[in-house]
Amino acid sequence: MRFNFQADKRFTITGLIIIVFIIIAGKLFYIQVIDRSYQLSASSNVLRYVTKYPARGLIFDRNGNLLVSNKVVYDLMMVKKQVVPFDTMAFASLLNITTDHVRDAFVQASRQKGYSPRKSVVLLKQLPAEACAMLQEKLYLFPGFELLPRTVRLYDREVASHVLGYIGEVDEEIISKNPYYQLGDYIGISGLEKSYEEYLRGKKGVSVYMVDVYNRIKGSYEDGKYDSAAVEGQNLICTLDADLQEYGEKLMQNKIGSIVAIEPRTGEVLAMVSSPTYNPGLLVGRERADNFRTLQNDSLKPIFNRSIMALYPPGSTFKVVNALIGLQEGCVYPQTTYSCHGGYTVGRGVGCHIHPSPLNLTQAIQMSCNTYFCHVFRNILDKPEFGSVEKGFTVWKNHVESFGYGNKLNIDLPNEQKGIVPTVAFYDKYFRKGGWNSLTILSLSIGQGELAATPLQMANLVTIIANRGFYLDPHVVRAVGDSMVRNSNVPEKHYTTIDTQWFDYIVEGMDMAVNGAPGSGSTARIAALPDIRICGKTGTSQNPHGADHSVFFAFAPKDDPKIAISVYVENAGFGATWAAPIASLMIEKYLRDSISRPYLEDYILQANLLDRRAKKK
Amino acid sequence: MQRKSNLVSNLDWGTIVLYVILVLMGWMNIYAAVYSEEHNSILDFSQRYGKQLIWITFAFFLGVVVLLSNGRIYSVFAYIIYGLVILLLLSTLVFGRVVNASKSWIPLGSFGIQPAEFAKFATALALARLMSPYEFKLNTFWSYVKVGLIIAIPAGIILLQNDTGTALVFGSFVLVLYREGLPWWVLGVLFLLVALFISTLVFSTPVIIVALYVTTVLIYMLQRGKFKFAISLTAGLTGLGFLLYLASQTFNIQVKTDYFYIIPVGMGIVIATLYAFFSRTKMIYGLVLFLCVTVGFSLSTEYVFENVLDVHHQKRINDLLGIESDPLGWGYNVNQSKIAIGSGGFWGKGYLSGTQTKFNFVPEQSTDFIFCTVGEEWGFVGSLVVLALFAWLLLRLIRIAERQRESFSRIYGYGVVSILFFHIAVNIGMAVGLLPVIGIPLPFFSYGGSSLWAFTILVFILLRLDADRYGTFKG
């Protein structure tokens, strides 16, 4: 009897099911029989999405000179199903290519991933506008073909390739990670094109059309309800000075290395040269792939941005850091003198060149005395108050890191390297715990050993000295968008762990290194200018793989620094020989916009230091 | 021999015929959805229709295996099967493969299985086992807790796999509970809450709260005929809200606008409660409770919507309700789906002549949106035939469930009906634009091995149990 008792529930459930099915049937009846609009919108069958590509943002230098703009090229599209037999010869001659080229393109197109004879596929990519003009007029003779305008980069001046970077087509991996991109889209791959991709790219728009089975456009879908306009990319104002950049690239021709110049007050990068460089126009257009391969196979690695990716031993320029740490920790005083007779002789020892002796701190910087800084370094690490060399080393390391060494400076460019500052753990492993002391790692005193920094980090060090104790995040973009206002992302100010008062002794030493009297032991007199007070420091960093690297860093003018610069020339020997004159010329170019020493300029321009590297190997 | 002849004569062949017809119709539509001039061989196993043929063959094999098995094992091993599936579900969380943002596949060589599909019949079995003993009554707190846990555990794990659609399927078991003694008003309240949830998303909170208040007052008036008190209270409170507004404007006080209706409605609740206390009208307590619960619910809805639901589900719901249009996202799909179905007209365009369902413009063409192909190529007539076949199947399954003498079989039967009904109604409802896009397959139609096999096992276990309805076999 229980079942009958429950019968009403069975009928409720049955009723519920029937009601739901009747509602669905009613809706079906409505959309299939009553409402004709669905039939109408489907009568032209399929929708076609035509992407509207925005122009990529332009890039200007700090003075408003256009560096990167766009030019129009065309992609020749084809819908295989609609192509009727046509005069291949006439077609090829309109495009100014061979018939074989056209046939190859057909074969290539049909092998594309996701190829369908009903869909529009790319037949030929990036045809120059001139070549398309003829075809455009005759296109009606070739059904199934279409020219789709695209924009590619145009470089108004062939400078700063590494900073500007390049764009390329997206690959499957990018598409799967970011649905904004579709096959055939471009994306920034390196440099500013990559780090400011989101601003530069703008926003794609789309037009939705209804097309019939023959893919003929029947009109806008739902009166353009689903259309969207393309939003142009935002322009970038970068901090580079195109003239200075160009000059730097010229000076570095036939040399390997890097120049980085920073405006100390703002952290704006004025020039960033990585040599050898390449013409940015090579990575645009149809020959892009071939050119890229050539550049990539070049043993001098022209695509590699040495300014932020190469790791060099800082060499003697690092002595200023040790001097500052010594002063801060009370391990040396400005008046402290040490005598030097050819080198530091404790332990394995460190040699030195010939110069007046004894000398105080400022003179030691002026003459770049190795012996003096061996004393300073050991004073720091073995300071009795620290109790152990490990503790002393850690204090030293923390100071060094406050100068931006061993960490990224977070410049707005991709792939910046962070450099190397060794740790206690590293030495414990390399030697053994307790198996090392200030003598074992003495080469750190002169910027050798387990230390490495990028040219940017070295330029940042001069910036700190020019500012007497702080730096701002170095950056290459000053403003985004048309408003020309400063990027809202204001660079952060970082103070080092050294008190401002100590910097004057360093500045004095660097001043004397350039402007000391003849015969006083100054190491960089070649860099001196009569009317601009340059403060600089040479370095010759030992290179285990070949000839020593020539290093120089400087800032000017002494009392109101406008430019801080580091120059690194690989395998070029003494800092004073090559790096110092290059820095001096750059400073003069930036501050005076003219060159008073054409002989010095010629000397640099004519130097070809590329083969030195091969010789010593 | 005795057993076999009994099996053959006791088997519900009508259901089996319906099942086979639906599976074959499904395959024809998958073929049509994927069909193109380049690929048209039925046995092209690189295409979905070719693969589906393999899945179908295996499904038939599974059906036969279930029919030849001993009917008792399903009640005896119900909990073990359930436990194993739960373990499998948990392991997908760990080893699973992510497909369409859901981590619900276990890779098995070149293809994968979705344990969530099999969790449905396992839960139906476990539920039947729990509720079948004569002494079990759905009226104590603990009985609800046990039933709730059986259903919520797999649903919860599936929710963690990000497969909200499949998790919602478990809600359909409420029909089983209703059949087994859940009071009608629980269904009514659930329905009310769903309606409230949707209207909260469509209308703004003040509108909902005021509407609820007015509804409550109307119920009171209709029940008691005390118009004067109700109207004067409402008028007084409206006046109070207006006064508050004026005051804030006059004295230039920055007040959240919410207070203009929260304070009057709150006072209304207080006054009504006091009135109930002094006039000893019990009904008002009920109404006040009703008002508080519904207002609380609609206030929490927004929070739940924003914080519990996935962004893509939020979008789909918003889209369906017309709150937000995402033309190239899911709204676009539903629109395309409606165009495809709508363009079929009365008679349809003819088999393989559909144009909308080619070109892959609806991404889930052969899975979740397979009904588009039916609608476009077979028209209103064909869609109605498919609907009728499904309805027939469901009604037949209800009849089968009701004729069982063992409550285990009956409860399981209703489980089968609930699951199939939910899938059919939601899938087709979504394709015609009645419901938000919830990615669950259309039984027997949608492409995919796991779902076909799971539905096959689901139905054939019932047929197996049904074959034993005249008595149990010992052996």
Ligand SMILES: [Zn+2]
């Ligand atoms: Zn010396």
